[in-house]
Amino acid sequence: MELPVDHLEQDRVAGLLPSPDPIQLIDENGAVTSGDVAGVYELPPVQTLAEAYRRMVVGRRFDAEATALTRQGRLAVYPSSKGQEACQVGGVLALAEQDWLFPTYRDTMSLVMRGVDPVDALGLLRGDWHCGYDPMKERIAPQCTPLATHAPHAAGLAYAARRRGEDAVALAFIGDGGTSEGDFHEALNFAAVFNAPAVFLVQNNRYAISVPLSRQTAAPSLAYKGIGYGIRSEQIDGNDVAAVLAVLSEAMSHARSGHGPMLIEAHTYRIEAHTNADDAGRYRDPSETAMWVPRDPISRLERYLTGVGALDDQAVRRVQDEAEAFAEELRSRMGADPAVRPEEMFSHVLAEPTAQLRAQRETVRELVMRGD
Amino acid sequence: MAVSMVQALNAALRDAMRADDSVVVFGEDVGALGGVFRVTDGLTADFGEERCFDTPLAESGIVGFATGMAMRGFRPVVEMQFDAFAYPAFEQVASHVAKMRNRTRGSVTVPIVIRIPYGGGIGGVEHHSDSSESHYAHIPGLKVATPATVDDAYSLLREAIDDPDPVVFMEPKGLYWSKAEVALPARTAPFGHALSRREGSDVTLVAYGPTVPVALEAAEAAAENGKEVEVIDLRTLVPYDEAAVTKSVSTTGRCVVISEATGFAGIAGEIAAQVQRACFYSLAAPVHRVTGFDIPYPPPMHEQHYLPGVDRVLDAIEQLEWD
Structure with missing residues (x-):
């Protein structure tokens, strides 16, 4: 008796599985590798990589400045993405103007690298409002603090955009910890079932606050979570911006051309603690962090670009000066206290405040006038 | 003509879908079956798969997907099959649906209607008779409506779908089969009027x-x-x-x-x-x-x-x- 199930076509299965080893195009020494075995992914043009280099240097300086701003009491907290610049920059460089980004709290650098005013991007962490930029204008969803709950939004928005005949893809950033959440799985499933043009980029930085990857999953790689949903998946060296750009660009065009979602696992490392308020010494050995220093995304690209003659000492200095000027301007602008209107707490709860909200707003207004 | 509450809700969905192309209905078993209570009966046949469709069995995914669709201009009306089966979606409702307008200073709005059959009195087995309205009423950013009469079922659901804010629409399943002589479409009173x-x-x-x-x-x-x-x-x-x-x-x-x-x-x-x-x-x-x-x-x-x-x-x- 034959069971009413589809015969597994080995080609289809193989097409969904990630490469057995992470895709890497430029190695730690800045040398071009033989690329992926299948030859699907091509090294991006030198100009693109030079632009990625510039943004990664500025992005890292932004990250350091944000951490400094926590010490000055200008930010409530800052979750650093130092060491993850290749994903932060490669991710947004792969986006077309009409595409949407769904970031997490650790992805502030990517917001800035897509062009959001850094002061607005830091609004959440400064605390004058939850989301400091206009998501509709930037086509960037509010940074998501609960884990993976934004992933179904990316699937839904991508599906809606396709229904409206828009050529937009939604890119969602997720962390390794987020892949344990139910919403991650529901998002992959919905995206696949509805053939939504969504790309899920898992930045596997090996820690969810203190909990190591081994406690999140027993899967051979997080990219293997795609096949269970019928989603094409890939794993990459997340510190190689060339690989990030090449694979993400392929994923975006895969989704854009109607082939459905893609899942990418980027192997990277959280160089800093979870946030400035965390103590990584309690759960990981400094020797482990030291191992990741030579894998740095910026130094390897610098070596590559220098090697091909696209970068010299003068150009390196120019980029560093730009990064310093960027940080200085941010520091100066963040030095001013933002204007806060307490009554605004009641302004956006509903389209029209209820009688109860109006009364409560009046209470706050009176307390403020009294100077309490 | 005597109309049941289920029929009135069905008529409200139809009229809303006819009035506005951005209204889409989805959830578990809402397509060919027409919902376990038949509230969505015939919608897929009459409006097509694009307008009324079944989803994977995952309530958080349903509400999260609806949130994303609403961000891009749709007005999703989603069905939670029973009160207690809506709990997996609670985080989406509390952390995103209710807060999206507020956290984005009014830039992103998600006018979703979440329909939930609730309450007891129908001899349901475990997990089929909860009254969960207080949970939702406790979350700022949501409106919570619940009809008691057939004409209000129609009127409140139309209001809910037209509302600029997300609405948790609690349907008293013990009254689903109650009937009244009403002429539809009926408009009774707006939200916020007892x-x-x-x-x-x-x-x-x-x-x-x-x-x-x-x-x-x-x-x-x-x-x-x-x-x-x-x-x-x-x-x-x-x-x-x-x-x-x-x-x-x-x-x-x-x-x-x-x-x-x-x-x-x-x-x-x-x-x-x-x-x-x-x-x-x-x-x-x-x-x-x-x-x-x-x-x-x-x-x-x-x-x-x-x-x-x-x-x-x-x-x-x-x-x-x-x-």
Whole structure:
């Protein structure tokens, strides 16, 4: 008796599985590798990589400045993405103007690298409002603090955009910890079932606050979570911006051309603690962090670009000066206290405040006038 | 023509889908089956798969997907199959649907309607009879509506779909098969307006959804004992029509709040607190509550002892310091 199930076509299965080893195009020494075995992914043009280099240097300086701003009491907290610049920059460089980004709290650098005013991007962490930029204008969803709950939004928005005949893809950033959440799985499933043009980029930085990857999953790689949903998946060296750009660009065009979602696992490392308020010494050995220093995304690209003659000492200095000027301007602008209107707490709860909200707003207004 | 509440809800969905192409209906079993209660009956056949479709069986995914669609201009009306099966979506509702407008200063709005059949009295087995309205009413950023009559089922659902804010639409499943002579489309009153279902000058019963018929039956019985009972149907828990309740209790001086949900920390307690503050000098007796007991919803063979019935309402009225 034959069971009413589809015969597994080995080609289809193989097409969904990630490469057995992470895709890497430029190695730690800045040398071009033989690329992926299948030859699907091509090294991006030198100009693109030079632009990625510039943004990664500025992005890292932004990250350091944000951490400094926590010490000055200008930010409530800052979750650093130092060491993850290749994903932060490669991710947004792969986006077309009409595409949407769904970031997490650790992805502030990517917001800035897509062009959001850094002061607005830091609004959440400064605390004058939850989301400091206009998501509709930037086509960037509010940074998501609960884990993976934004992933179904990316699937839904991508599906809606396709229904409206828009050529937009939604890119969602997720962390390794987020892949344990139910919403991650529901998002992959919905995206696949509805053939939504969504790309899920898992930045596997090996820690969810203190909990190591081994406690999140027993899967051979997080990219293997795609096949269970019928989603094409890939794993990459997340510190190689060339690989990030090449694979993400392929994923975006895969989704854009109607082939459905893609899942990418980027192997990277959280160089800093979870946030400035965390103590990584309690759960990981400094020797482990030291191992990741030579894998740095910026130094390897610098070596590559220098090697091909696209970068010299003068150009390196120019980029560093730009990064310093960027940080200085941010520091100066963040030095001013933002204007806060307490009554605004009641302004956006509903389209029209209820009688109860109006009364409560009046209470706050009176307390403020009294100077309490 | 006699119309059931299910038919009225179905008509409201149809008329809303006809009026606005961005209205889409989805959830579990809402397509070919027409929903386990048949509220979406025929929508896929008449409007096509694009407008009414089945989804994977994942409530958080349904509400999260709807949120994303709403961000790109759709007006999703999603069905949670039963009250207790909506809990997996709670984080999406509390952290995103309710907060999106606020966290983005009004830039991103998600006018979603989440339909939830709720309440008991239908002999349902475990997890099929919860009254979860207080959970949603407790979350700022949501509106919560619940019809008690057939014409209101139509009118409130149309209002909910047109509303610029997300609405949790609680459908009293015990009243799904109640019928009334109504001409559809019917428009009753907007959100935030309670309606008096029966005039009376001696005591005010505040009810909503499934407890409105109970209150009306109790009022009839009380009338035989010479007490004239006013019955207020809240219709929307958020916005809460405090003015209507205050006006009535200020006249009657006595108030009983009736709710099927467990009483502790629930809607009925909130209303009682508001009434005692606003009507303190008019009150002849403490405000009473008749609610479900503070226990998990009981097995079906026990539910007649759990539900706030006519006898318990009459007992509460008797305790209102009449001498």
